[in-house]
Ligand code: SF4
């Protein structure tokens with residue numbers, strides 16, 4: 373949540389924005405305007421990448437202020453898109469939790485984006501899959517300027533996961549893990565141990581070093597926007613790459629400088645915000661880095677950029693498939 377006591381109105385957050393043309397002076401003025409309760413037109417140019425909150429040196433969470441004002445203005449919300457997303461992702465019917473055992477893996481609705489065999493094999497052995505809308509994290513609605521719906525649904529989604537009785541839950545989708553961390557930051561007690569997919573993969577690989585054969589590939593990593601709110605796990609990507617014998621391509625749009633995949637805003641908003649041009653810049657940068665391919669942590673990013681990457685001659689890899697390749701399962 374935006375904390376005005378931490379914000380010294382330095383403007384660094386917006387000066388760092390890759391999608392709008394602020395400097396520190398105009399950025400400071402813009403944050404001041406938002407903090408005073410105004411809803412300026414530039415809110416509609418935000419692509420909701422969370423980078424401003426990652427940038428803030430005082431952890432004042434400016435994106436929270438931005439999304440609050442987006443919702444107040446009403447101009448950012450696309451009612452047809454919101455209704456379509458509710459139809460697609462909101463839980464339907466009664467929830468009867470199935471016992472998950474000690475360890476579960478949350479596949480939410482994201483499992484359906486990738487081939488079914490993605491979450492099989494030794495990497496996922498012993499994990500009970502939690503699939504479907506009841507486990508959907510709703511972070512999507514932050515990308516749509518609908519913060520209140522996300523906040524309303526966050527608690528029930530966590531309760532449904534907890535009701536499975538799992539002591540430890542591996543989150544495949546970066547968004548879902550981020551929701552858990554946001555809840556923890558807001559003081560919500562999480563009655564299971566949340567584990568990010570990257571942490572699970574790193575630990576599995578470290579326990580099975582003998583199974584690994586280096587894949588010898590250079591890969592451009594596509595960092596999901598949600599990772600900007602959980603940046604402490606960034607080092608895990610480097611560890612995994614090292615363990616499987618991959619090189620993380622040195623490129624302009626990685627780490628704090630990564631670009632949104634363009635999936636965030638839905639097709640209509642993405643077109644309005646010219647996300648196609650940013651996708652092209654992103655792919656061109658990956659090609660220029662000399663990478664053999666792109667590595668994705670988020671299946672949605674892979675869906676948004678995969679075809680353009682392939683057309684540019686790049687391989688496309690979901691992160692756990694890279695690990696599977698290193699242990700001979702692909
Ligand atoms: S939110 Fe952070 S970066 Fe932005 S103006 Fe306030 S202190 Fe500076």
Ligand code: SF4
Nearest residue numbers: 389418419421422424
């Ligand atoms: S969320 Fe991203 S696009 Fe929006 S103001 Fe912050 S940095 Fe810019």
